[in-house]
Amino acid sequence: MIVFEKPHALADVKLHYCPGCTHGIIHRLVAEAIDELGIEGKTIGIAPVGCSVFAYNYFNCDMVEAAHGRAPAVATGVKRANPENIVFTYQGDGDLAAIGTAETVHSAARGENITVIFVNNAIYGMTGGQMAPTTLPGQVTQTSPYGRQVETVGYPVRVCELLSNVTGATYLERVAVNNVKNVKAAGAAIKKAFRYQMEGKGFSLIEVLSSCPTNWGLTPDKALEWLNDNMIPYYPLGVYKDKFAKEA
């Protein structure tokens, strides 16, 4: 009996992520959802610019590598070209909530029938740990060496809260991958978002609070603790919007 195996939608290649990085978990959750829904053959993923830029090598479905922040626009094009395809973007916080804010908000406003996986680790990882739009007040990064000072650089962007006011958005949920319980909940949310798309229900975004041990300067287990103690209080978990909550 097989108790554990790699999801088919996840390519059999070595991931480049740092030790302790939670991108691997989130990749797996996405792949599991694709497997369980049996949609690998018709799924198109849109990879971002950032740590997960090579996501196009890690999923076995067709993939497009977008410019920084533009994944929802590219996804819009792919979906409009072939509406029977299942289209998802996989984006980090800099990509989605800074340079790509307009694309994010407007794809939600249009109610594009796509699924956005938003990985929030409060830092720009790939370029070596700079301040992100989601970096917490006081958090030290390479470009906020004295801690994020809200008086001069402003406050973090809470994406789920922001989009919950966008009429066109269908389903918004914030999850975390810092412990088994939360990972399971994250998997369920991601699967639900894909299922909504299959049912033609419109725009879904799952925000996944994620850790970055390397750039946070913490060991993997301490990073998960830090996520629990600092990020979750600032970014509360839960469903921010679900137009079809009653049905579910």
Added chain:
Amino acid sequence: MADKVLMKGNEALAEAAIMAGCRHYFGYPITPQTEVAAYLAKRMPKVGGTFLQAESEIAAINMVIGVASAGKRVMTSSSSPGISLKSEGLSYLAGCDLPALVVNVQRGGPGLGGIQPSQSDYFHATRGAGHGDFHMLVLAPASVQEMASLVFKGFDLADKYRMTTMILADGTIGQMMEPVSLDMGEVISYDKPWAVTGTGGKRTHNIVNSLSLLPEELEQWNIARYERYAQIEKDEVQYESFMTEDADIVCVAFGVAARVAKNAIVAARAKGIKAGLIRPITLWPFPKAALKKAAEKAKAFVSVELSMGQMIEDVELAIRCSRPVLLCSRVGGMIPTPEEVLSKIEEAQNAGRCE
């Protein structure tokens, strides 16, 4: 003559796109190309297509990338300032080897500039459409008929070579009406085994991508692309010759400037000056050979442009500076009059004598 209708250049262009099988258009309003969007907003739903007004030019060009990745014909249009915004996407289209058609109905610049006709995006279109080594096929219509036929041809070239075709028009050609025949012929369809349409569980995954962190690999990608460009320079150059057989003075002009130049050439001939015109239809690839050949007989060249002198550099390069090249230009939305071009032709006649 039978089936000609009067149409605005922008509308003829839009209709030709539909005839070429384009069913996806992403735009954003900007003068003087807004008719393209307005026309397609009406037409696309009637042919089962997608018209979408994007939140920005940047979003629009990335939607284009999405549809192109999925293997379907797609178009966006804008005017100069909007094309600057699309430049990022133009570079990605090239890097991903995606076919697309992008229209620039030029207006005066830089910055917000004005809304009257211009050709000052010549450098942008032929040299610097975005970062990195790449070219676009650049087609320059000089009539409403060409607005239609070059769009139809442009889609074909884009698919054939997996690259962006840019229609470099100007406000005059976009806004004017002329009789046009929409008899465009058959659409050739191309296999796109590289497109992302879903593996269907039958093949390994396709990846549309411009990234490589391996210098050896990225170099090879660039070299392969330039081999394709070399083929295009050999096979796809298009230009019109007007009274050049015996010309002492050869004007070089495209778009509306070429039409003004024709008036001036007729006037010059009436005065006994042997003037002619080479009108590049493809700005890239540029008709270098035709100019080089004309230089064997001609005494001097006149580059007529709605810019401070951009194409003139290509004229000088093409003839290896073997003859004087004079510039006749108006900018900012101004268009040279036939008289201004004529007096430059006369000046060139004298310059040619001195050399």
Added chain:
Amino acid sequence: MTTNILISGFGGQGVLFTGKFLAYEGLIEEKEVTWLPSYGPEMRGGTCNCAVIISDDPIGSPLVTAPNVLIAMNTPSVDKFAGAVTPGGMLFYDSSLIDEKIEREDIKAFGVPATQMAADAGFPTLANMIVLGKLMKETGMFAPETIDKTLEKVVSARKRDLLELNKTAIKMGMEL
């Protein structure tokens, strides 16, 4: 032969439509034609103009800087363009809106009280078509038989009820 026509007036006076009519007349009579509007903010209420070239030969520049025929529907149009008409050319102007004396003696000027006539006849928006009728009579550019055919082309389907009124207006101009 080439006729360079410039039509100028306020937005809403049918300047572009008049140009379109002339261009279609040309097309139906198998001539080469171009129609070029001024475009931009002046569309919203200011002065607008439109250049139409009708020729037996291929047309180079679509711009008209020295018209053989000028239609001026308001005073600013006379001020701006009357001086540019080629010697021997023709000027048609709406004399119910333009009080100015036409100074040029080397051109043929025809004042048509078109706005007044159109208002009296109960179709105040068709002053342009009355002027057009006068132009067609004086220039003899087009065969009268093609007028109906042209109107069919240029009057949009939504405004079919205006077709007959347009014909009446042109006829009024032709009888002046």
